[in-house]
Every structure is written in C-alpha cells, then in structure tokens.
Amino acid sequence: MSFTVAVVGATGAVGREMVRILEQRNFPVKRLVPLASPRSAGKTLTFRGEEVAIQAVSAEAFQGVDVALFSAGASPSKEWAPVAAKAGAIVIDNSSAWRMDPDCPLVVPEVNAHHLKSIPKGIVANPNCSTIQMLVALKPLHDAATLEHIVVSTYQAASGKGHEAVTELVAQAKAIAEGRTPEHEVFPGILAFNTLCDWKAGADDYSEEEWKMVYETRKMLGDDSIGVSPTAVRVPVVNGHSEAIWCRFKRPMSAKEAKELLANAPGVVLHGEAYAPGKHPQPLTVTGQDAVHVGRVRDDLAVPGAINLWVVGDNLRKGAALNAVQIAEVLFAKK
Ligand SMILES: NC(=O)c1ccc[n+]([C@@H]2O[C@H](COP(=O)([O-])OP(=O)(O)OC[C@H]3O[C@@H](n4cnc5c(N)ncnc54)[C@H](OP(=O)(O)O)[C@@H]3O)[C@@H](O)[C@H]2O)c1
Incomplete structure (x- = not known):
C-alpha cells in the first residue's frame, strides 16, 4: 500500500530534511505534495530523482492527502492543520501549536508510541527537539x-x-x-x-x-x-x-x-x-x-x-523530521 504525503514547509530546514528522509527510508509515497508559503509557489524540489512543483498551501492542496507532515511554524499549523485533518489527512506537526492540546498525542515512538492509539483531532504533535x-x-x-x-x-x-x-x-x-x-x-x-x-x-x-x-x-x-x-x-x-x-x-x-x-x-x-x-x-x-x-x-x-x-x-533529524516520519511509519507504513 502507498500513500499521498504532503510536506508543509517543504522549503525550510526541517521540511527539506523530511523530504530527504521519506526518500532515504523508502516510505511508501504514492504522491508527494510539497507545500510552502506563496513566496515559494512555482519553485521545485527533487524527490526520487524527479522534479516536483512546490505549491502555496491551500485547502484544495490537501484533497486526497493521507498524511501531512507540517513544519511551517505555529501560526500556519494553527490555521492549516485542522483544514488538512478535515480533508481526511493525519497531521504530524513539528510546531508548538498542538503539543499541549489534550486531544493531540505528543509522541516519540521509542518513548510513548502507545499514545498513537487515540488521535481525536487527527493531529499528532512532534515534541520540541531538545x-x-x-x-x-x-x-x-x-x-x-x-x-x-x-x-x-x-x-x-x-x-x-x-x-x-x-x-x-x-x-x-x-x-x-x-x-x-x-x-x-x-x-x-x-x-x-x-x-x-x-x-x-x-x-x-x-x-x-x-x-x-x-x-x-x-x-x-x-x-x-x-x-x-x-x-x-x-x-x-x-x-x-x-x-x-x-x-x-x-x-x-x-x-x-x-x-x-x-x-x-x-x-x-x-x-x-x-x-x-x-x-x-x-x-x-x-x-x-x-x-x-x-x-x-x-x-x-x-x-x-x-x-x-x-x-x-x-x-533536524531525530529532533524533528525523522521523528515525524517515524510516527508516520508507525501509523501507515507498518500497517
Ligand atoms: N529546526 C529545528 O531543529 C526544529 C526542530 C523541531 C521543530 N521545529 C519546528 O519546525 C518548524 C519549521 O522550522 P524550520 O527550522 O524548518 O524553519 P524554516 O527553515 O524557517 O522554514 C519554514 C518553512 O515554513 C514555510 N512557511 C512559513 N510561513 C508559512 C505560511 N504562512 N504558510 C505556509 N508555509 C509557510 C516556509 O516557506 P517559504 O520558504 O515559502 O517561506 C518554509 O518552508 C517550526 O515550527 C519549528 O519550531 C524545528
């Protein structure tokens, strides 16, 4: 089985690492949807040897997305994570926006993967890197x-x-x-x-x-x-x-x-x-x-x-991008 994966903040330090890690760990990506601010719309990034267009984040961009890895900062996460979740995606968010929300598990797979059993808002939070x-x-x-x-x-x-x-x-x-x-x-x-x-x-x-x-x-x-x-x-x-x-x-x-x-x-x-x-x-x-x-x-x-x-x-890896992809692996790739 393979999945449509959005990376929100794909041009950033963490987002670029996420794209690299999805490729390195051979995450079963059917389609990659790289999203960033309107400043980056039209730029491209390379994924598995192919150029993929970066889009400005929008509600339409989340249609058909299974998992949305967010690393665009707390304000964009507050605005767009519920939109992505409403469109049916599981959001894994790197910002501080959802970490202390009791309805969002805060997870490091080696520490508390069992908290992933319940994701009431469709949003999982990645802890702070430290x-x-x-x-x-x-x-x-x-x-x-x-x-x-x-x-x-x-x-x-x-x-x-x-x-x-x-x-x-x-x-x-x-x-x-x-x-x-x-x-x-x-x-x-x-x-x-x-x-x-x-x-x-x-x-x-x-x-x-x-x-x-x-x-x-x-x-x-x-x-x-x-x-x-x-x-x-x-x-x-x-x-x-x-x-x-x-x-x-x-x-x-x-x-x-x-x-x-x-x-x-x-x-x-x-x-x-x-x-x-x-x-x-x-x-x-x-x-x-x-x-x-x-x-x-x-x-x-x-x-x-x-x-x-x-x-x-x-x-950038275990403190952010890798941990997010490992959460996605627990939820999707190992099903
Ligand atoms: N760096 C770390 O070690 C680390 C660790 C854990 C968590 N985090 C968290 O991860 C998040 C990103 O950090 P970063 O270090 O990757 O930052 P960064 O290098 O500054 O990148 C920010 C990314 O967010 C995008 N962005 C900014 N405003 C946006 C908006 N309104 N709508 C859509 N996209 C927007 C940027 O797109 P443009 O290029 O188009 O501006 C860029 O892709 C932050 O919440 C940070 O706290 C970072």
Missing part, C-alpha cells in the same frame, strides 16, 4: 527506576532556529574573521564565537523553550510530579544539539547500571568508554545520523544514586 533527544536517552532509565528530578542544560545549534539562522551564523563568523562588524537580524545578538539565550520569554524568568522541556516531559511520561530544571542556551554550532543532564530516580541508579540499560536502548548509541579528551558524542560527528548519542555517563560526585550524562542528537 525534549525528544533527552527523553530517548532517559526513557530506558525511567522504566527501570522512575525519574524524580532532571537538571538539564542545552547547547543548541543555529539550525534549530531555521535555515535563515544558519545563514546568519555563518555570515557573522565570516565578518568577524575578516575584521568586519557582524550583523544580526534573526538572532537577538551575535552568536558567532558567543552564546545566546535567544528564545521568547516565558513565565518566572524562564524562556518558552525551557518551559517546553518541563511540560512536554511530563505529558509524554504521564507524570506531572517529575521535576525538570532546564537552562536552554544557543551555541555557535551549525547543527546538532548537545545536553548536559543530571538526573535522580525514585531509587538509586549507578552509572554502571545506566550504561547497561542504554547499551540496548532503542534509538540510542552509547559511548561507554572511560573519559578521554575529544572522545565523546559531538554535534559534528552525529549530524546526519538517526540515533541519539549518549556518553560521559557518570555517578554524581555529590548526590549518591544520581547520574550525569552527555546527550547529543541531530536536531
């Missing part, structure tokens, strides 16, 4: 010992803010290297050779990005008592998010036990060797890979039974 890689790494440990408290600091790449952000980072680095004054428009300051906290403000002096990690973790693991203490930071990396995670469970967990659990965990590559400079998961080396890489698993020095981990993933 939450996805954190929970792929922590779920096997949670199953064994039940998470009580997570302290996480993120080191997030420019690509997480879209393809214009990557262009701006590279231009800033070039300007500084050439002795010119760098400019910024996408970022609220200079990211090159620097770090920024560039997300919108949320409650209590946390950013919206930090709150997403709190609420999304609790929704996916079905436990509002889990403590999450997040600090989200943008670093001058093109692609690939890193996270330093400290966690404590309802019973003591050792680094040795965590490594044994992670060695066989779905979607995880464990770097289990002892500490050595430069021998740890890195954004440059995980870019283009599907798995979440976990290394530097250590017993905490101050709190007995707590552990520290270093978790790196390709934010």
